Amino acid sequence: MDIESTQNKLQAELKFGEQNGQLLHISEVKSGLDCDCICPGCKTPLIARKGEVRTHHFAHHQGQESESCIETTLHRFAKQVIASHKKVRIPEDHISASSVDKAGKIHTARERVTSEMIDFEEVGLEVLKPGYRSDATGYPYEQQDLDIEIRVTHEVDNIKKQKVQEANTCMMEIDLSGLDRDASPEAIAIAVISEAPRKWIHNPVHLQLQKKLQQKADLMMMQANQAMEEHERQNDAPLTPSHPDHFILLGYKTGHGYSPRYQKNFELSKLYTVRQVVSTNTRNFTVTGSGGYEMEEFDLDESCIRKLESLEYPTEVSLTMGSKLQGRKFVPVVLDIKVL
Numbered sequence: 001m002d003i004e005s006t007q008n009k010l011q012a013e014l015k016f017g018e019q020n021g022q023l024l025h026i027s028e029v030k031s032g033l034d035c036d037c038i039c040p041g042c043k044t045p046l047i048a049r050k051g052e053v054r055t056h057h058f059a060h061h062q063g064q065e066s067e068s069c070i071e072t073t074l075h076r077f078a079k080q081v082i083a084s085h086k087k088v089r090i091p092e093d094h095i096s097a098s099s100v101d102k103a104g105k106i107h108t109a110r111e112r113v114t115s116e117m118i119d120f121e122e123v124g125l126e127v128l129k130p131g132y133r134s135d136a137t138g139y140p141y142e143q144q145d146l147d148i149e150i151r152v153t154h155e156v157d158n159i160k161k162q163k164v165q166e167a168n169t170c171m172m173e174i175d176l177s178g179l180d181r182d183a184s185p186e187a188i189a190i191a192v193i194s195e196a197p198r199k200w201i202h203n204p205v206h207l208q209l210q211k212k213l214q215q216k217a218d219l220m221m222m223q224a225n226q227a228m229e230e231h232e233r234q235n236d237a238p239l240t241p242s243h244p245d246h247f248i249l250l251g252y253k254t255g256h257g258y259s260p261r262y263q264k265n266f267e268l269s270k271l272y273t274v275r276q277v278v279s280t281n282t283r284n285f286t287v288t289g290s291g292g293y294e295m296e297e298f299d300l301d302e303s304c305i306r307k308l309e310s311l312e313y314p315t316e317v318s319l320t321m322g323s324k325l326q327g328r329k330f331v332p333v334v335l336d337i338k339v340l
């Protein structure tokens with residue numbers, strides 16, 4: 001008596017019997033052996049117990065059902081639900097790819113694929129696939145088959161996972177391990193179609209998306225590396241201004257005196273800047289530059305001289321340019337210097 005009550009506590013009651021390959025709920029069959037059902041698990045005859053006291057259930061005609069009879073039955077009924085409803089909610093997926101730049105910073109591209117209800121045109125059960133058999137297969141789903149595995153006790157094992165990966169087929173798993181073993185057919189159907197936890201085992205479309213995200217993350221990484229290299233290049237090359245409108249000032253000289261040759265007083269103030277030697281191609285000429293540096297010389301307005309005395313060279317500045325008449329032509333002259 002003690003043993004029996006312990007067993008009753010451990011085991012849920014069998015609520016489905018098998019008739020001509022279909023599972024019938026206890027409410028759909030006649031009482032007793034007239035139910036004409038066998039156990040979906042061990043395939044032995046069942047008696048429908050539809051009395052007044054206990055909740056209606058099936059019992060094995062000889063012996064007692066084991067846990068595996070109940071589990072097999074739930075597994076079979078879940079497959080039958082998918083076959084009859086021809087729909088299932090697909091799992092959500094979070095897809096991401098990362099790439100590490102040379103500073104060690106991680107660049108990640110992510111995308112969330114939302115869960116949604118999928119309607120199938122056809123559902124097959126126990127469909128033979130390359131190297132494995134699916135619990136159920138619905139199609140089409142994104143121009144391919146969707147294998148649906150039902151987990152009652154054991155999740156999809158690694159061998160099956162590997163076969164799915166090799167075949168690159170689409171597979172999801174519905175986890176009924178947390179479902180009440182006494183759940184009603186309606187509750188089981190809701191769990192199977194929509195509510196029970198579910199996850200992707202393998203999804204070729206998501207793999208493609210993952211590859212795209214990897215390209216995106218790699219691009220982010222390469223852009224970061226380029227920006228770092230550009231920054232390093234500029235720091236290594238003090239002769240290149242940080243902005244194309246700026247100048248690197250190398251120095252200046254001023255002077256005044258008397259020229260015996262021209263027999264007059266003179267004043268001299270020159271500013272020296274540096275610029276990159278670039279190659280130039282026009283229709284009429286070709287100049288090949290080294291990419292190195294050349295010096296430029298500017299005349300200087302006297303008002304700038306005091307500012308120039310306080311600087312350390314070379315230094316980056318912006319120049320205000322004007323022009324002055326020298327002989328019979330205008331030449332550029334630096335009117336103001338702004339230190340940056």
Ligand SMILES: [Zn+2]
Binds near residue numbers: 041060
């Ligand atoms: Zn059984």
